[in-house]
Amino acid sequence: xxxxxxxxxxxxxxxxxxxxxxxxxxxxxxxxxxxxxxxxxxxxxxxxxxxxxxxxxxxxxxxxxxxxxxxxxxxxxxxxxxxxxxxxxxxxxxxxxxxxxxxxxxxxxxxxxxx
Numbered sequence: 363x364x365x366x367x368x369x370x371x372x373x374x375x376x377x378x379x380x381x382x383x384x385x386x387x388x389x390x391x392x393x394x395x396x397x398x399x400x401x402x403x404x405x406x407x408x409x410x411x412x413x414x415x416x417x418x419x420x421x422x423x424x425x426x427x428x429x430x431x432x433x434x435x436x437x438x439x440x441x442x443x444x445x446x447x448x449x450x451x452x453x454x455x456x457x458x459x460x461x462x463x464x465x466x467x468x469x470x471x472x473x474x475x476x477x
Contacts, residue, residue, distance in 0.1 A: 403446045405464060412439045417456060417465055 405413065415425045422436040429436070444450065447458040459465045 405443060405446060409439055409443050409446075410464065412436065413443060413455075413459055413464060416440065416452060417459070 412425055415428060420428065422433050422440065425436040426433045444455050447455060447462070449455050449458050
């Protein structure tokens, strides 16, 4: 057995050589402009849509019916938002959303703009 095969058999790994002509972390300009970078704690567009429905008083069941998703999916979106905003209930979720300007109000009542 060759020395290299003996080393691998003993548990040593041969070094990996990158023979690609591109830089390992190079990203094309098209990909960078296609979608803006988001931090992991930023809410997704779908989560923001669900947040607005929660603000309007919808339950997980009515959100699921409105968006044609399962109740479990609606609940998962709500739980993910609560985790990202580090809150433990819906009242805190809405308060954090208002303080973080995730819900836009203009009429002084705290209700979102009517469209």
